[in-house]
Amino acid sequence: MRYKAVVFDFFGTLTIASSPERRAASLAEVAGAIGVPVGEFRPAWWEVWPERCVGAMGDFPAALAEIARRLGHTPTAEQIAKATELRRASERTFRVMRPDAVDTIATLREWGLGTALISDCTDELPDEWETVPVAPYIQVPIFSYTARLRKPDPRIYALAFEGLGVQPSDCLYVGDGGSHELPGAKAAGMTAVRVLDNDGVAHHRFEPVEWDGDEIESLADILPLVR
Secondary structure, eight states, rough: OSSSSSOOOOOOOOOBBOOOOHHOOOOOOOOHTOOOOOOHHHHHHHHHHHHHTTTOOSSSHHHHHHHHHHOOOOOHHHHHHHHHHHHHHHHHHTBBOOOOOOHHHHHHHTEEEEEEEEEEEOOOOHHHGGTTTTTTGHHHHHEEHHOOOOOTOHHHHHHHHHHHHHOOEEEEEEEEEEGGHHHHHHHTTEEEEOOOOOTSOOOOOSSSSOSSSSSSSSGHHHHHOOO
């Protein structure tokens, strides 16, 4: 084998990429539930993404209440609960696996390779990780929310290869390119490859993808890369 381990991103990599329109509709539901105009809520919500994804604002209800407060609104406990329910439901729809995700990772494990996950996320994914179809095949799941680190901080990559007990040069990192993750993985000593969006559409990411390295069209394309 060329590598001892494969480290994956989650959203847009193991999952089918969600459209900006669907994301916007989900956020509009949340804003409506707490009675805040979505035009005010959306920019304020995304502005604090760097804080939210490392747990600096607490869980979703706490972050939601704080953003509303900053905007001059005071949602009731019932409104916060309803918005949280809507958020959890919509987040589950963003976890639809690519068709080849489970089989590819299961094959890697059968071949004896280590597997890890590094996801920039808020509390919903770690809280419900055990319900995700690929969870049984990921040995070291790392979430920015619980690690209090986000990509491309080299320390979050180190949590993966150290957790697997391998050197960074033994790892192949696979991601769709958000959060500057691919240059970050390369800088951490890994080999990095970009998996293209499943439908060929350029989906919303927090920063533009800057990558001139190797690309693959599907997760199954990983298999010949590691042998």
